[in-house]
Amino acid sequence: KAGVTQTPRYLIKTRGQQVTLSCSPISGHRSVSWYQQTPGQGLQFLFEYFSETQRNKGNFPGRFSGRQFSNSRSEMNVSTLELGDSALYLCASSGTGELFFGEGSRLTVL
Amino acid sequence: QKEVEQNSGPLSVPEGAIASLNCTYSDRGSQSFFWYRQYSGKSPELIMSIYSNGDKEDGRFTAQLNKASQYVSLLIRDSQPSDSATYLCAVENYGQNFVFGPGTRLSVLP
Numbered sequence: 001k002a003g004v005t006q007t008p009r010y011l012i013k014t015r016g017q018q019v020t021l022s023c024s025p026i027s028g029h030r031s032v033s034w035y036q037q038t039p040g041q042g043l044q045f046l047f048e049y050f051s052e053t054q055r056n057k058g059n060f061p062g063r064f065s066g067r068q069f070s071n072s073r074s075e076m077n078v079s080t081l082e083l084g085d086s087a088l089y090l091c092a093s094s095g096t097g098e099l100f101f102g103e104g105s106r107l108t109v110l
Numbered sequence: 111q112k113e114v115e116q117n118s119g120p121l122s123v124p125e126g127a128i129a130s131l132n133c134t135y136s137d138r139g140s141q142s143f144f145w146y147r148q149y150s151g152k153s154p155e156l157i158m159s160i161y162s163n164g165d166k167e168d169g170r171f172t173a174q175l176n177k178a179s180q181y182v183s184l185l186i187r188d189s190q191p192s193d194s195a196t197y198l199c200a201v202e203n204y205g206q207n208f209v210f211g212p213g214t215r216l217s218v219l220p
Binding site: 033055099100101102 | 154200202205207209211
C-alpha cells in the first residue's frame with residue numbers, strides 16, 4: 001500500500017514569490033492535514049481537509065491556503081513568501097483516526 | 111489554547127536501559143493520544159496510539175495514559191542506538207486537529 005506522497009521534496013524560492021505544494025494521501029484516506037515544522041516552533045497545524053471541505057484551520061495568515069480535490073489529493077499554496085516561511089511542510093493523511101505523514105516538502109525562502 | 115508539553119531533552123540513556131518519555135496536555139476533552147518518532151531530516155513516524163487509561167504494549171514500547179492527571183508516557187525497553195530520535199507526543203479531541211508537543215530528543219549511548 002503506497003504511503004503519502006508529497007511533491008516537490010525540495011524547493012527554493014525568493015521573497016514575494018508564491019509556491020504550491022502537492023500531497024497524495026494513502027489510498028482510501030479522505031482526510032488530509034498540513035503542518036509546518038520549524039526548529040523553533042515545532043509542528044504547527046495549518047489546515048485539514050475532508051471530502052473537499054476545509055474542516056479545521058490553524059492560526060496562520062491568509063497567505064496560506066489549501067484545497068482538496070475529489071480524488072482526495074490536496075494542494076497548499078503560500079503567496080507572497082516571507083523569509084520566515086522557510087520550513088518543512090508536512091502532509092498527513094488519515095483514514096481511521098491516526099495520522100500518517102509524507103516525507104515533506106522542504107521550502108527555503110531567500 | 112490547547113497545549114501539549116514535553117521535556118525537550120536531550121534524554122540520554124545507555125544501551126539496554128529503559129527510556130521514559132513524558133507528555134502532559136491541557137485539553138481535558140482529549141480522547142486520542144499518539145507517539146511519533148522522528149529521525150533527523152525525516153518525517154514523523156507513528157509508533158503507538160492509546161485511547162483508554164492504562165498501559166498498552168507493543169514490542170519494546172509501552173504507552174501509558176492517565177486522563178485524570180492529563181499525562182501520557184512512552185517507555186522504551188532495551189533501548190538501542192537506533193532508537194535515538196526525537197519523540198513527539200500528539201493529542202486529539204474528536205473532530206479537531208491533532209496538537210503536537212515540541213518533542214523530546216532521545217540519545218541512546220552504545
